[in-house]
Amino acid sequence: MEKDQDDIINDITSGEYKYGFFTDIETDKIPKGLNEDIVRLISEKKGEPEWLLEFRLKSYRHWLTKKMPDWANLKIPPIDFQEIIYYAAPKQRPSLESLDNIDPELKRTFDKLGIPLEEQKHLSGVAVDAVMDSVSVKTTFRETLAEMGIIFCSFSEAVREYPDLVRRYLGTVVPYTDNYFASLNSAVFSDGSFCYIPKGVRCPMELSTYFRINAANTGQFERTLLVADEESYVSYLEGCTAPMRDENQLHAAIVEIIAEKNAEVKYSTVQNWYPGDKNGRGGIFNFVTKRGICRGDNSKISWTQVETGSAITWKYPSCILRGDNSTGEFYSVAVTNNHQQADTGTKMIHIGKNTKSTIVSKGISAGQGQNSYRGLVKVLKNASNARNFSQCDSLLLGDKCGAHTFPYLEIDNQSAIVEHEATTSKIGEDQIFYCNQRGISTEDAIGLIVNGYAREVINKLPMEFAVEAQKLLQISLEGSVG
Amino acid sequence: MLSIKKLEAGINGKMILKGISLEVKAGEIHAIMGPNGSGKSTLAAVLAGRDVVEIRGGSVTYLGKDLLQMAPEDRSKEGIFLGFQYPIEIPGVSMVNFMKTAVNEHRKHKGLGPLSASDFLKLMREKKELVEIDSKLANRSVNEGFSGGEKKKNEIFQMAMLEPRLAILDETDSGLDIDALRIVANGVNRLKRPDNSAIVITHYQRLLDYIVPDVVHVLYDGRIVKTAGKELALELEEKGYDWIKKEVDNQN
Numbered sequence: 001m002e003k004d005q006d007d008i009i010n011d012i013t014s015g016e017y018k019y020g021f022f023t024d025i026e027t028d029k030i031p032k033g034l035n036e037d038i039v040r041l042i043s044e045k046k047g048e049p050e051w052l053l054e055f056r057l058k059s060y061r062h063w064l065t066k067k068m069p070d071w072a073n074l075k076i077p078p079i080d081f082q083e084i085i086y087y088a089a090p091k092q093r094p095s096l097e098s099l100d101n102i103d104p105e106l107k108r109t110f111d112k113l114g115i116p117l118e119e120q121k122h123l124s125g126v127a128v129d130a131v132m133d134s135v136s137v138k139t140t141f142r143e144t145l146a147e148m149g150i151i152f153c154s155f156s157e158a159v160r161e162y163p164d165l166v167r168r169y170l171g172t173v174v175p176y177t178d179n180y181f182a183s184l185n186s187a188v189f190s191d192g193s194f195c196y197i198p199k200g201v202r203c204p205m206e207l208s209t210y211f212r213i214n215a216a217n218t219g220q221f222e223r224t225l226l227v228a229d230e231e232s233y234v235s236y237l238e239g240c241t242a243p244m245r246d247e248n249q250l251h252a253a254i255v256e257i258i259a260e261k262n263a264e265v266k267y268s269t270v271q272n273w274y275p276g277d278k279n280g281r282g283g284i285f286n287f288v289t290k291r292g293i294c295r296g297d298n299s300k301i302s303w304t305q306v307e308t309g310s311a312i313t314w315k316y317p318s319c320i321l322r323g324d325n326s327t328g329e330f331y332s333v334a335v336t337n338n339h340q341q342a343d344t345g346t347k348m349i350h351i352g353k354n355t356k357s358t359i360v361s362k363g364i365s366a367g368q369g370q371n372s373y374r375g376l377v378k379v380l381k382n383a384s385n386a387r388n389f390s391q392c393d394s395l396l397l398g399d400k401c402g403a404h405t406f407p408y409l410e411i412d413n414q415s416a417i418v419e420h421e422a423t424t425s426k427i428g429e430d431q432i433f434y435c436n437q438r439g440i441s442t443e444d445a446i447g448l449i450v451n452g453y454a455r456e457v458i459n460k461l462p463m464e465f466a467v468e469a470q471k472l473l474q475i476s477l478e479g480s481v482g
Numbered sequence: 483m484l485s486i487k488k489l490e491a492g493i494n495g496k497m498i499l500k501g502i503s504l505e506v507k508a509g510e511i512h513a514i515m516g517p518n519g520s521g522k523s524t525l526a527a528v529l530a531g532r533d534v535v536e537i538r539g540g541s542v543t544y545l546g547k548d549l550l551q552m553a554p555e556d557r558s559k560e561g562i563f564l565g566f567q568y569p570i571e572i573p574g575v576s577m578v579n580f581m582k583t584a585v586n587e588h589r590k591h592k593g594l595g596p597l598s599a600s601d602f603l604k605l606m607r608e609k610k611e612l613v614e615i616d617s618k619l620a621n622r623s624v625n626e627g628f629s630g631g632e633k634k635k636n637e638i639f640q641m642a643m644l645e646p647r648l649a650i651l652d653e654t655d656s657g658l659d660i661d662a663l664r665i666v667a668n669g670v671n672r673l674k675r676p677d678n679s680a681i682v683i684t685h686y687q688r689l690l691d692y693i694v695p696d697v698v699h700v701l702y703d704g705r706i707v708k709t710a711g712k713e714l715a716l717e718l719e720e721k722g723y724d725w726i727k728k729e730v731d732n733q734n
Contacts (some may be wrong), residue, residue, distance in 0.1 A: 434566065437530050437554055437557075438558055439555050449572055
C-alpha cells in the first residue's frame with residue numbers, strides 16, 4: 001500500500017500541468033516598469049480616446065497612494081512592480097475580420113489548448129474571445145450574435161466601436177478606487193472582453209473568454225465588462241492557462257457585471273493558471289476583483305468558480321443586490337495542492353427588499369496547501385426580508401495542509417434570515433479502502449470522492465465544462481493522500 | 483480456492499490472530515462464528531488487504547497466488563468481495579457512478595471493454611431485483627443516509643454486480659430485522675454457484691437458518707478452536723460460547 005501511494009505521489013509531482021508550454025512568437029513588448037509615461041504609452045498603443053486615458057491616469061495616481069492589502073491569510077512575497085512588463089502583444093496583430101490573417105503559430109497555440117479559433121471546429125454553441133498576453137486575438141461567432149443585437153468583442157474594440165456604452169458602465173461596479181489591484185488594473189489594463197445583451201434577448205450560446213499568458217516577465221491585466229439589459233439572459237465562461245516558469249507572474253483582472261431588471265447572468269470560471277512546481281517555485285499570482293450588481297428588480301447574478309491553478313489566489317466574486325427581489329449566488333470549488341495558497345470567497349450586499357443570496361464554498365486542501373474561505377454577508381437597513389444561506393465545507397487530504405473559514409456578518413435589518421453551515425472533513429482511509437475493495441485504485445478513489453464532494457458546484461457549470469472541471473480536479477489532486 | 487496457513491496478525495502491536503489455518507474449496511460455504519473480540523473481523527480485514535493489520539507470520543494462498551502480496555483493488559478484481567460490517571458512506575458519489583467505475587475496472591482486468599450505459603443500467607436493474615432493493619437507492623450517494631438494513635442490502639447488491647469467486651460477509655446479519663435478513667440470505671443463496679465460495683462471519687446462528695454452511699468454525703482468542711458441520715451452529719445457539727471458552731481455557 002505505502003509503496004503504491006509513494007508511486008502515485010511521484011507521478012503527479014513530476015509535473016502534470018499539461019498547458020505549461022510556451023509559444024515562440026514575436027511579441028511587441030513595451031519597456032518594463034510602471035510610471036505615467038507607461039500608462040500613456042499603453043493608451044497610445046491602443047489608440048484610445050482622451051477620456052479613457054484620463055481614467056487610467058486617475059487610477060494610476062490613486063494606486064500610488066495605496067498599499068498592498070495584507071489582511072488576507074496569504075504569504076505573498078514582495079512584488080517589484082517596476083520589474084513587470086505591462087504590455088505584450090503577439091506581433092502582426094491580425095485584422096479580426098478573417099481567420100486567414102491570424103498567425104498560424106497563434107492558431108496552433110489555441111488548438112493545443114483545445115480552443116480552436118475556427119468557428120466550424122469549435123464546440124457548437126460556444127462563442128470565444130481568445131486573449132493572449134495583453135490583446136484579444138480572435139472573437140468567434142461575432143456575426144451570428146450581432147444578428148440578435150448582442151455585442152461580444154474585445155474590450156479594445158468596444159472602446160472604439162461602442163464608446164458610449166463602455167463609458168456609461170466602466171468602473172460603475174468596481175470603481176478605480178476600490179482596492180489596490182483594482183486601481184492597478186484600471187491604470188494598465190490592456191484588453192479583455194466586452195459583452196452587451198440587449199433588452200429581451202436570451203443569448204443562444206455560451207459566451208466565453210479564454211485567457212492565455214505566454215510572454216515572460218509580463219503581467220496580464222484584463223477587464224471584462226458584461227451588461228445584461230432588461231429581461232435578458234446570458235451564460236458566460238472564462239478559462240485560463242499559462243506556461244510553466246520559475247518566476248511568478250502577476251494576473252490582476254477586473255470583471256464587472258451589470259444586470260438590469262429581470263435579467264439573469266451566469267458567470268463561470270475554470271481557473272487553471274500554472275500553480276508552480278511541487279516546491280512552490282513559480283506560478284501565477286491571481287489577484288482578481290469580480291463584482292456584479294443586480295441593478296434592476298428580479299435580476300439574478302450567479303458566480304460559479306472552479307479554482308485549481310495559481311500559486312496564490314485572492315478573489316471574492318461578489319453581488320450587490322440593489323433591485324428588489326434580486327438574487328445573488330456563489331458556488332465555488334477551490335483546490336490548493338503542494339504550496340498553493342488561496343484566500344477566496346464572496347461578498348453578498350443586500351440593499352433591495354426580499355433579496356436572496358446563496359453561498360456554497362467547497363475548499364480542498366492537499367500537500368502543504370492553505371485554503372481560506374472569506375465571505376461577507378451584509379444586510380442594509382432597508383433590505384427587509386433578506387435571506388442568505390451559506391455553506392462552507394473544507395476537505396483535507398493529508399496532515400500538512402490547512403483549511404480556514406472567515407465568515408463576516410453585518411446585519412442592520414431585523415427581518416433578515418441568515419444561515420451558516422460549515423464542515424471540515426478529511427478523506428477517510430475507510431472511504432478509500434471501501435473503493436479499493438470494489439476494485440477501484442486509490443488514485444481513482446480520490447478522484448471519485450473529491451468529485452462527489454464538489455458535485456453541488458460542478459453541477460452548476462455548463463455541461464462540457466463540468467466534464468473538464470471534473471478531470472481537472474482529479475489531475476490537481478492525484479496522489480495527494482499519503 | 484483459499485488456503486490459510488498459520489496466519490498471525492495484529493493491530494497496533496497487539497496480536498489478534500494467533501495462528502489460523504483454514505481451507506476453503508470451490509463451492510463451499512464456511513461459517514466463522516465466535517464471541518466478540520475473537521478476531522473474526524480482523525481475519526476478514528486481512529483477506530481484503532486492509533493495511534492497518536500487520537501480518538506477523540503464515541501465508542494465504544488464493545487461486546494459487548500469494549494473496550498477501552496483492553493490492554486490495556487487485557484482490558477485488560481477482561474475485562474477492564468483502565461485505566462490510568459497517569458499510570462506508572461516500573457523500574456526493576452516486577451508486578450508479580460508483581458501481582459503474584467498479585464494474586468497468588473488473589472488466590478491464592478481464593480484458594473486456596467498458597459496458598455501454600444502457601447495458602450497465604440493465605445489469606443494475608436485474609441485480610436490484612435480486613436483493614429487492616429500492617430502485618431509488620441507485621441514484622443516491624453511496625450509503626449516505628441509508629438505514630442499517632439498506633446498507634446491508636446494498637452490500638449484497640454490490641456483490642451481485644461484481645459476481646465474486648470468494649465472498650466474505652462480515653456480520654452482514656447484525657442489525658437486520660427478520661425480513662431484511664431473509665432478503666440478504668436469499669441474495670447470497672441465489673448467487674451461489676459450484677465454482678464460487680463464501681465465508682460467512684456471524685455472531686449468531688440465525689443467519690445460518692437461511693444460508694446453510696458446509697463447515698462451521700469457532701474462532702476464540704485468535705485461534706480456530708472447533709470445526710464441525712452445520713450442527714455446531716445449533717449447538718452454539720443453544721449453549722452459548724461459554725462451554726467452548728471453558729474447554730479451551732482448561733486445555734491451556
